Amino acid sequence: MRLMGLPNVAFYPEAIVTRDEESILIRFGGLSGEQTMSVPLRYVGGDAEAAELRLLARLQEIGYRVERVPPR
Secondary structure: OOOOOOOOOOOOOEEEEEEOOOEEEEEEEEOOEEEEEEEEHHHOOOOHHHHHHHHHHHHHHHOOEEEEOOOO
């Protein structure tokens, strides 16, 4: 999964990731408010849980404080 168009980590340092049957939802938050991104699972290919865990790791590498909410 390529990460493009993410909000600036200085303004939105928190990333909360959750997954449902159809998508991975990323909620970015901070002093500047909140932004949400939804990634349909059909675009990540393969195992949805593995894609979610890779996303969490990548967001943390970039500098976000990440949290995972268990799938719904």
